[in-house]
Amino acid sequence: MKLVTIILFTIFYNIVCGAPIIPLNPRSLPIKPSEDPFYSAPDGFESKSPGDVLRHRQMNNLFGVLVIPEKIKSIHQFLIRSEDSFGDPIAAVTTVFEPYNADANKLLSYQAAEDAANIDCSPSYAMQLGADADTILTSQIEQLLAQAGLNEGWYVVIPDHQGPKSTFVVGESAGHIVLDSIRATLGSGNITGINEDAKVVLWGYSGGSFASGWAAQMHPTYASELDIVGAAYGGIVANISQVAEKNFGGAFTGFVMAAINGLANEYPELDNLINEIGYKDKLDKFRKAKQMCLIEELPYYAFDQVSEYVDGDKQYLLTLPIVKNITEINTMIGSKYLPTIPLYFYQGKGDEIIPASGTDELYEDFCERGADIEYHEDLLSEHLIQAVAGAGGAFNWMKDRLNGKSSNQGCKKISTASNAITHEGLSGLGEVFAGAILTLLQKPVGPYEDVL
Template sequence: MKSGKAELIAIAEDVWLNASVLQQLGGLPQDGISHELALLSTNDSDDEPKTSKSATRSDAGEGNKPQHRIFNASGLAVFMKLAIEYNDIFSNGNGRLSLLLAPLFAVLPLVSAFPAQLPARATAPALPVDDPFYIPPEGFESSAPGTILRHRTPPNPIAALGFAKVNIQAAHQILYRTSDSSGNAIATVSTILIPHNADYSKLLSYQVAEDAADPNCAPSYALQLEAAHDGILGLVIPQVELLFFGAALNKGWVVTVPDHLGPKAAFLANNLSGQAVLDNIRAALASSSFTNITSDPTIALWGYSGGSLASGFAAELHPTYAPELNIVGAALGGTVPKIRPVIEAVNKGLFVGLVPSGIQGLANEYPDIQQLINDGLKPSKRADFNKTQNLCLSGDILQYLGQDIYDYTNDRNIFDQPAAVKVMDANAMGQHVPKIPLLVYKSVGDEISPVNDTDALVETYCNAGASVEYKRDELSEHASLEITGSADGLLWIMDRMNNKPVQQGCTKSTAVTGLADPKALLALGDEILTLLKAILAGPIGPGVVG
């Protein structure tokens, strides 16, 4: 068997050499592919950590254009191909991913048929760490949570997969005041998206799976045209989630996407994330003078994986932190109730990169965790571990692919030390009971967070009187359920937006696949068609024809 990185390079070559997408869409020079592959194959020789985000990525040449930029549609192809190929290596070999990723993978060849729709390349937007918009004004700490500190039209248009301008009515970025894990004032950014023919009385807060310890991975940056980061795959993970909230836009709902990890990218500091979500909604309600959102809209939450953590904590904190908000429900997919079991579940596998990014994310928020890292890492491995500070989710996956995280530490019990246990327990789900209805959908074969943890979480909620519809899916795994389970999420939120009564109490069902329901198949088709519509610059919104 080839090494993980060699295998990835072979996969990338296979995808790129067979994808007319690159020739027709990317504007990539003839040697661009081989150049990027060479960078990837030699990446391990770079033993020096990047100490300055500004120096390493904003000094990218003329027009602030990244030096190592690859067309993100190809990045999406590589990532999906990677997931398919590595299914047999890093999971139980039942072929789930290759079967269920097929619908979205099929979108990519269609893109190449419409090159005329794509815009010329734009200048890359300034990274968040270099953009003064992200710096709060002096004295902002005295303002109330949810206060708008400043707002603007995004520097670059919102884009599908980073390259195709999305045809919506308007987009706004808001810097707003929120709170960190200790209750201190911080500021973060949300992106409000307004479709054509918008229904301003319906607001969806969609939390993407940012899952990174680098502030430059923020959704407010990732969703812009020509946003680029860490080589081949870049920001493909948050960008592909347009598949889901794009369908919401096409129904006329206003969508707000918060940078829920805060200004320091505090991945897994979930109390902070929950508060950031709720304050992002408060800011959206205060934005009516420039967004036209009504004063009392119907509000729903949605997120998958890391996005479900932010959404779930928002649901748990809602009764005490922001009880005035009219939130009618939350759809939580790929839930991750506890942090500690994830470390063992992903170690040596495809998603082991979540461990350094997650631990560093906690260190960005908790000094005790930073001290734990400082004391617990082998000196010879410190530089490699610290690379996560300059990587987004897909970059973390590539950097640490298949490795044993304990090869980095002096003590294999490092994550069981009191400081680690205290922080991980403080950021576990189930400490409060949501008062709003929940949809929870979860893969029985989830290889990141064991399904029994979600079973226990739902039982905790139900025993305390919550209303939960719990759907377990047998055919999927974590990555594939984000796509196939999104149909259930969209349909459930549609019912909440349309004021359909919720059955009180709890229901639990296990199906081979949620796509056995014809309504779910239609909903998934709607999502894919909306993505294609976005790529082809068709107007997004109900009742509009491009």
């Protein structure tokens, strides 16, 4: 299974990075966030409340999947006021999609797996036609999952949950941005038509599971006024040090390098530590991750060892007091926060990137503290396969929550050969694939019988 994942990543990298993917006039290409003034916080924004809109622009006809434009009724981007991990004000961008024949009472907050320490990999940019090729695997492809919600008539918001500093795997900052993006979306009725008291569900996989999970567990204390009725997340990054230990030195070392740099973007003490213990002739390579997106960073760092950068192995690095403290702060297991909304977990037991044991531990931790969780364990899937195999069941579960159906009380774990072949999985995948196909055929996005 690991070989399959490596081959898929390699093929995709050579396809998308070997040639331009869309023949656009250079003057029509989207502006990168690092160069786009829309992303800059205006003077005095600090006095605004979390979730307030600082800036707005309409983005119709500029979004798509690969070279295919999406036919969505309206797309809006908002620069919003939020907070970092320390409660300091930041400005982050979020993108709101309104389908044709929208149901103004339903909102999906979809957290894409950005997996990079570079603001130029942000979903708000990466989803645009003509964005750099190395952003495609995450945001543009993941849009096809969000299309299922749009075709149900749901509004969809996709936040730049790593914020202006690109703080990959920084929990509280991600939670703040997701929740404030929902606040901003629900307050945008005069622009988007959504109702301010709409029901909300959260969804994310892999890197998106991290942001979704932190938003779910911070909801009761940070944004309890939001009517979030459930959260579905899979390939769960429950323990970042566990994920780092599994991957550093292997094919997916790039994930770890992006994570360390993302944490250093938020914690100056970690950045200082890297300067102190890192080999001076390797610091530039170490920090190169801050200039890369997922597709580029994986082959660049593949099979690099910790000992190439510092005088020690990965156990030495992960047990340094500064590193240990920061990773513990940003680990969901044992966190001081606890979700009070229903949760849906899905995980491949054979996940070669994110250990299933972390999801098991998170499930046990939350259940012992009174959470309501439906956990679907896939006995055969690895990481990429489960992103698709588990999506159908997750989608059907979210649909039930938004339709007002009661969820499972307490905790329930279900193990099957594949999450794709359960009744819920099959029917949900049918809707996910139908939405993706209609999008690729450039059909108007919205409830099928009303749009076509």
